[in-house]
Amino acid sequence: MPNSLFSRFIAACLLCFYLSVGSASEPQGDSRNSALTESEILFTLSGSNTIGEKLAPALAQRFLEKLGARNIQLSQTHAVEKTVSGVLPNGKSSAIEIKAHGSSTGFKALAHNETDIAMASRRIKDSERSELLEKHGDLSAIDSEYTIAVDGLAVIVHPDIAIKQLNTEQLAHIFSGKVTNWSELGGNDRPIKLFARDEQSGTYDTFKSLVLKRHKVALSPQAKRFESSGKLSKLVSTTQGAIGFVALPYVNDAKPIAVAEAGASLYFMPNTFTVSTEDYALSRRLYLYLPANSTNPYAQQFIDFVLKDEAQKVVEESNLVSLMINDATVHFNRNYPPRYLNMIRESKRLSVTFHFDHNLKLDNKGQRDIGRLVDYIKHNAISDVFVFGFSAESLDASHDKTLSKELANTISAKLEKLGVNPFYTQGYGSRGAIASNDTANGRAKNQRVEIWVGR
Template structure:
């Protein structure tokens, strides 16, 4: 019948039509799913046509074998979980086997693998000459992207089963790139010692704490946020709002956003989520609930706030900050985090390096921004007046100046720049070039945490600024001002290791 579509089911092991590789005819207007099991189909070309392109054959085999391997692995290892609960023992499901070797195999974090990694891979494939890219999803958190360029099949696979599986797969050779929403820890790094793993920060993410638009609460301390979400604070009048019983809205347990919020707020406070919290799978639905509830409070990714109002967050002893591209990009905002990729120091495939270069490009960062992440590309924000608590020298230098949306930070317990900072000079140089700013207007201001007195911290803050200045000078950029301001203007709580790390920074400004 004209208009009918023909497909094959890939639910091997659970569907007889898939096991028999039968062609399934789907009537016009009907869902393109298997008539037996209801799973999505892959397209089957008509007999007598031009034939199935090599990339489609390879992609189909990738999907079929991925599904077969997935069910076999599942039978041995039990159900997989998302980032929220790692796969038992960090075991890795078999990667897709294909007629054509995949250009790249990415595995790990659900936070990255859900949308960001597939979007980056698709854009990269198109940059290689693919007119269109087909996506197939043979199982939960499994994506095969395929196309053809210069007559050759181009395939990228993305397996998002949790950060821990990314590291395990990188070690075993199952993955070329590990995706991680948490920084690699010491034991994981030791486990990958043979690969001498390299860290790549591809974007940043921020979580907004939101309230009803009519709420008069404009800012909260981190302790107050923990109290509200744990049930220790039950009425808005306890935090300066109008009287009313607090209603908590939270993401569900399968959410990477929930995992990060739980770790950063509730776990750090030694508490748990209040029992009557309303849970949501999607951030947009959670935000809608808060908008319709005068007493509601919740948390969402930056792009999901909708009509709800984000509040400023104030860590102990630090200035309250709203979540914006600038505060998240500078990692000053309390609930900002990095998105990581990890590779071998010397990748076996040249395409790994090409893919990473694409991600770092303006085109790649535009994809990250479109997916709701804060890109690493830099913007400027004019500052009319420094905070009242700022040192006089800092206030005078920054009045009417432009602050850039980045900070240089350092490895824990070290004077060495961290991995993000090592590549930050590229973005600073690009910003100056694109906006035609004179590099001699650059100003660098160093800061420390509050451990030790001014006798230690003041010279150290100047040393940090000098380290960044030397890095920029190696690229032909000559800052005109390089100053240190000791432990002034903390952006985070100095009582925690994470807070101390955020406070050890060098700010970048463009002078008047």
């Protein structure tokens, strides 16, 4: 039986080899975990899963590269937690922690001194602002609140669903369980299956604010909830009759549909331009909140870095909409003023739109966008700049016309201070609404200033 004995000998040798390889790999894992444990934490970001899943790790890696770090590694430490580590030029092993459990958790972490920067896919709530006021100052102020990207909350359905567009009221009826079959909306006779983000998610918070609360309904208990946007999107794309909502980068194989506010006639598909201009009904800003009283120099350096074009390219690589300005030829319908339509016929619209708070003060993003717009105009040697203002509807056409012109003049004056003289500035009142004037959010969207340039 020499062949049999020889075979057993070979098998035993191979077994010993594999066992030795396996035992050698274990200390490597321990060594890596030990290295992470020994790394100095430069700062921690906590909050939004939309930011924390892809964008924050990518920005952290690029930031460490900017600091001259080597051996940069991304480590998954939890389902929604990551650590980006590297060795700085001074030889110190350093790391950035990212904990992406949902927007509300970022503000809670700030309250308990458990994070340096809060990530949020919606603006800080008044209740959160009040709670943190004594400890961190006004986090809604320009020296604490930073818009780092714009995102579209896409409504997605299974690819076989024939419906192409829905308004926010119809979405509210679907997600509250009032409408349970696609045939009730003109589609095929098929039960609707609901998928939604979890309670901690800023994506869900935005959907609740823009759709559910606006129409005074609650999410159906039949909806399946998910902490991960990617997992939700995958299930919608593979489940017959499914509908869900995700951040724009997570549409993947599902089918996005056009959305309008209830009471508005314009439906917009979620795409880079309509999200950037914030014309799309379910567009939203992505924020970082760094308290003005922070004493962490690395956290402030990171914020400054994120606002620069180099980092904004990382935003685009992460399939989000950056703050960098671009242009597009846009065609509108006849609901707009004839003079406006004549003016834009040979023009292109820029992707920046200026919005104002309830006191008609230019918001934080807008204040920073002024500088970005001036740089774009000068870099491209643009001479024909058109500034067009619009107001929400007050049922007083004269008042609306005056207010829209004042808003346009506000932007033109800021541009002139920085060396850019608009060719034409005009206000068009409340005509050309892109949203419903029946809601505060709709009125805020309609009250805006657009920038157009000659072709």
